[in-house]
Amino acid sequence: MRSVVGIVCLVFVLGGLAFGQGSSCPKISIEGPTSFPSPNEDTFFRANVEGTIIGKVSFKWTVSGAEIVDGQETLTLKVRWPKGLSGNVIATFEVTGLPDSCVSILSNAIPFVIDTKPELIEEFSTLSLALERRRLDSVAARFRESSDLTIYILRYFKNGGRRREFDRIGKYLRQKGLSNKDFVVQPVEFSHVDSIKIFLVSIGGEPPQP
Numbered sequence: 001m002r003s004v005v006g007i008v009c010l011v012f013v014l015g016g017l018a019f020g021q022g023s024s025c026p027k028i029s030i031e032g033p034t035s036f037p038s039p040n041e042d043t044f045f046r047a048n049v050e051g052t053i054i055g056k057v058s059f060k061w062t063v064s065g066a067e068i069v070d071g072q073e074t075l076t077l078k079v080r081w082p083k084g085l086s087g088n089v090i091a092t093f094e095v096t097g098l099p100d101s102c103v104s105i106l107s108n109a110i111p112f113v114i115d116t117k118p119e120l121i122e123e124f125s126t127l128s129l130a131l132e133r134r135r136l137d138s139v140a141a142r143f144r145e146s147s148d149l150t151i152y153i154l155r156y157f158k159n160g161g162r163r164r165e166f167d168r169i170g171k172y173l174r175q176k177g178l179s180n181k182d183f184v185v186q187p188v189e190f191s192h193v194d195s196i197k198i199f200l201v202s203i204g205g206e207p208p209q210p
Contacts, residue, residue: 025102026051030093032108037081039148039203042069045077045091045108057097065089083148083203086113116205118152122198132196133172139198140176143183151183152199152208156191169196186210 027050037043047059061068061077066089071077077091092107121142122135143151153169170185188210199208 024054030106030108038146039083041081047075047093060094062092118199118201118208126194148203150201153185154197156188156195158194
């Protein structure tokens, strides 16, 4: 659901020489996440070491701005993306045991800013109970794809509030395994039409306005 403002991938050399290496030097590169992660979501950095390696070498990762989950001393590092709405994640990969003239350390830096506006995912007028539940099932499935979202449901009532119908939405979502902290159902009374709008909002994001 996120639009990302200003995400760039910067790869830079921290050790050795970037050119003029001997034939015994392997080529090192780093690949960042293939898609932009959600806050607190696990994702991967991958290192490639191409060419002939003479002697025994070892691998080491360091990361700033995110948490290492798994993969230290391997070519594939699993990290947990930060919960913040903006920041800078830097993954550094080091090959120890190479000749001094070889590039031995590379970093991949990813600054990011997340758009926190609510995303409208469903909008419909009054439906039969079966169709309404089908829409809510779809919303619950979408919610489970990420751990950093809140569901906001605006229930518009044409002729004042109908509390019984309003309560059944929350009750059904709880039956689908969601807790009260996962969603907000807000009644909007005296609307020009009976309808429902459903939004997904990132943690710390802006709630929708009626």
